[in-house]
Amino acid sequence: MKVSGIVVKFGNNVDTDVILPGKYLALMNPHDLAKHALEGLDPTFPGKAKKGIIVVGGSNFGCGSSREQAPLALKYSGVKSVVAESFARIFFRNAINIGLPVVECKGISTAVENGDELAVDFDTGEVRNVSKGRILRGTKLPVFILEILSDGGLIENLQRRVIKK
Amino acid sequence: MNVTEKILAKASGKNKVQPGDIVDANVDLVMVHDLTGPLAVEAFKRIGTARVWDNNKIAIILDHQVPAESVKAAELHKMLRAFAKEQGIRLYDVGRGGICHQVLPEKGHVLPGTVIVGADSHTCTHGALGAFATGIGSTEAAAVFATGKIWLKVPETIKANVEGKFKLYVTPKDLILSIIGRVGADGATYKAVEFTGSSIRDMTMAGRMTLCNMSVEMGAKNGVVEPDETTYKFLKGRTDKPYEALKSDAEAKYEKVFEFNVSKLEPTVACPSSVDKVKPASELGNVTIEQAFIGSCTNGRIEDLRLAAQVMKGQTVKDGVRALVIPASQEVYRQALDEGLVEIFTDAGALVCGSACGPCLGGHIGLLAAGETCVSTSNRNFIGRMGSTQANVYLASPATVAASALTGRITDPREVEAKKQ
Numbered sequence: 001m002k003v004s005g006i007v008v009k010f011g012n013n014v015d016t017d018v019i020l021p022g023k024y025l026a027l028m029n030p031h032d033l034a035k036h037a038l039e040g041l042d043p044t045f046p047g048k049a050k051k052g053i054i055v056v057g058g059s060n061f062g063c064g065s066s067r068e069q070a071p072l073a074l075k076y077s078g079v080k081s082v083v084a085e086s087f088a089r090i091f092f093r094n095a096i097n098i099g100l101p102v103v104e105c106k107g108i109s110t111a112v113e114n115g116d117e118l119a120v121d122f123d124t125g126e127v128r129n130v131s132k133g134r135i136l137r138g139t140k141l142p143v144f145i146l147e148i149l150s151d152g153g154l155i156e157n158l159q160r161r162v163i164k165k
Numbered sequence: 166m167n168v169t170e171k172i173l174a175k176a177s178g179k180n181k182v183q184p185g186d187i188v189d190a191n192v193d194l195v196m197v198h199d200l201t202g203p204l205a206v207e208a209f210k211r212i213g214t215a216r217v218w219d220n221n222k223i224a225i226i227l228d229h230q231v232p233a234e235s236v237k238a239a240e241l242h243k244m245l246r247a248f249a250k251e252q253g254i255r256l257y258d259v260g261r262g263g264i265c266h267q268v269l270p271e272k273g274h275v276l277p278g279t280v281i282v283g284a285d286s287h288t289c290t291h292g293a294l295g296a297f298a299t300g301i302g303s304t305e306a307a308a309v310f311a312t313g314k315i316w317l318k319v320p321e322t323i324k325a326n327v328e329g330k331f332k333l334y335v336t337p338k339d340l341i342l343s344i345i346g347r348v349g350a351d352g353a354t355y356k357a358v359e360f361t362g363s364s365i366r367d368m369t370m371a372g373r374m375t376l377c378n379m380s381v382e383m384g385a386k387n388g389v390v391e392p393d394e395t396t397y398k399f400l401k402g403r404t405d406k407p408y409e410a411l412k413s414d415a416e417a418k419y420e421k422v423f424e425f426n427v428s429k430l431e432p433t434v435a436c437p438s439s440v441d442k443v444k445p446a447s448e449l450g451n452v453t454i455e456q457a458f459i460g461s462c463t464n465g466r467i468e469d470l471r472l473a474a475q476v477m478k479g480q481t482v483k484d485g486v487r488a489l490v491i492p493a494s495q496e497v498y499r500q501a502l503d504e505g506l507v508e509i510f511t512d513a514g515a516l517v518c519g520s521a522c523g524p525c526l527g528g529h530i531g532l533l534a535a536g537e538t539c540v541s542t543s544n545r546n547f548i549g550r551m552g553s554t555q556a557n558v559y560l561a562s563p564a565t566v567a568a569s570a571l572t573g574r575i576t577d578p579r580e581v582e583a584k585k586q
Contacts, residue, residue: 017550
C-alpha cells in the first residue's frame with residue numbers, strides 16, 4: 001500500500017481538541033466534520049487539504065481525547081496519511097480503524113518542509129521525500145494492521161474476517 | 166509479572182506475557198457515552214451481526230451533552246436509548262447516573278483484575294480499582310460489541326513510587342500535575358503507569374481515581390493501583406460479583422522507576438496550553454480569572470467538593486468571576502446536598518449544575534469567550550478545549566480553584582486560609 005502527496009507540516013503535541021474541537025462532536029456526517037479539521041491551529045486547513053495532502057507531525061500527534069471524529073475529520077478533508085515522529089496511542093488505533101494510514105517516522109519533522117512531495121510505502125515503512133531526494137525509514141506496521149488498512153478499516157476487516165468466514 | 170501484565174495474561178488465557186507481546190484479550194466491560202456511542206452504534210450495524218456479544222458487559226452513559234443542549238444532541242441520545250433497549254444494554258440516562266468515570270465504579274461495574282475498555286480517553290481512571298482500563302475509539306468499541314475481544318500490546322510499565330504525607334490543601338491533583346510535569350506530556354506514551362508507595366496506600370479511592378484519570382495526559386495506556394483494603398471497602402455494597410485481586414510480584418519488572426515525595430509538594434497548577442507546563446500556584450504571579458470550574462471526571466467527587474466547600478464556607482465569589490460546581494454523579498450530588506455543601510456553594514455565589522461533563526470539553530455549559538481565563542479542576546488545558554481558541558485554561562486542585570474563585574486570581578489556597586484566621 002502506497003500513497004503520495006504534498007506535505008502540510010505541524011509541530012509537537014497536536015491534540016485532538018485542535019484537530020476537531022469538542023463543539024463539533026455531535027456532527028455525524030464525516031464531510032461536515034471535515035469542514036472543521038485542524039480548525040484550532042489553522043482555520044484555512046480544509047482548503048489546503050482538499051487536493052489530497054500528507055500531514056507531517058512532530059511527537060505525540062493526536063494526544064488527548066479518544067474522539068474518532070479527529071482522524072475522521074482529517075481523512076474526509078483530503079488527508080491521505082499522517083506521518084509523525086510519534087503518535088498518541090488512541091489516535092493511532094483510531095486512524096487505522098477508520099482506514100487512515102499512519103506511520104511513525106523518526107526524523108520526519110526536520111527532513112521535510114511544507115510543500116515537499118512525500119511518498120509513503122506502508123508495506124516497507126519507507127518514507128521518501130521526492131522533492132529533496134531523501135529516504136527515511138518509518139516503523140513497519142504489523143501484517144494484521146496492514147490488512148485492516150487495505151480492507152479500508154476495522155469494520156470492513158471484521159466483515160471479511162469474522163462474519164463471512 | 167506486574168499487575169498490568171498479570172491482568173492481560175489472565176484475559177488472554179496465557180500463563181505469562183511480557184512487554185511487546187500482542188495479546189487478544191477478552192473484555193470484561195466496554196463503555197460508550199453520548200459523543201462516542203452514536204458512531205459506535207453505526208459501526209456496529211455495519212458489521213452485520215444482529216446481537217451484541219454480551220449485553221451485561223456493555224454500559225452506555227449519557228454525560229457529555231446532558232440534558233440535551235441541542236436538537237442534534239437530543240436525536241443522538243434518542244438513538245442510543247433505542248439501541249440500548251433493542252440490545253438489553255444498561256443505559257444511565259439523564260438524572261440516573263452522571264459522569265461515566267464516576268458512575269462505572271460507583272455502580273459496581275469496575276472490578277479488580279478485569280479488562281475495561283471505554284470510548285473515552287479517561288477510561289484509564291478505573292485502574293484506581295486495580296483493573297486494566299484504557300481508552301479506545303468508537304469503531305473499536307463497535308468491534309468489541311460484536312466480538313468481546315480486543316488486541317492489545319502488553320505495555321512497558323513505569324513505576325511512580327510516592328512516599329510522604331500531604332500538607333493541608335495539597336492534594337492528589339497537585340501530585341499528578343507534578344508527576345506529569347516531570348514525566349512530560351508524552352513521557353509515558355504506550356506505557357502503563359503503576360502508582361505505588363505509602364502515600365498511595367493512605368490515599369482514598371477518589372484520590373487514586375484522580376491519579377489514574379490523568380495518566381493519559383502523559384500518554385499512558387493505563388494507570389493502575391494495586392487493590393487493597395481501601396479498594397475492597399469501596400466495592401462492598403456496590404457489587405456482589407466475585408473478583409480476583411491481582412497484584413505485582415516482588416520481582417516484577419519496570420522500565421523506569423520515578424520516586425516522588427509529597428511532604429514538600431505545594432499546590433500546583435498546569436499553565437496553558439499543555440498539561441506538563443506546571444508551576445507552584447504561589448509562583449504564578451497575578452493571573453486574573455473570569456471562570457472557576459470545580460467538577461469533571463478528575464475532581465468532581467464528594468471528597469473534592471468537601472475540600473472546595475471547606476475553602477469557600479462563609480466566603481463570597483469575587484465580583485466578575487463565575488464559579489461553577491458540578492458534582493460528578495447523582496450520588497455525589499445527593500451526598501453534597503445532605504452534607505450541606507450545596508448550601509455553602511450557593512451562599513458563596515457559585516452555580517451548582519446537574520451532573521455532567523460540563524465545560525471540561527467545551528461542548529456544553531460554561532464555555533469561554535476570547536480573552537477569558539478559567540481555572541479548572543478538569544484534566545486538559547489545550548487550545549480551544551473549553552470554548553474559544555483565544556481563551557486560557559489553567560488546571561488545579563479543588564482547593565486552589567475554590568480559593569481562586571474567592572480572590573479573582575489564581576491563588577494558593579493556604580493564602581485564603583491564612584486570611585480567615
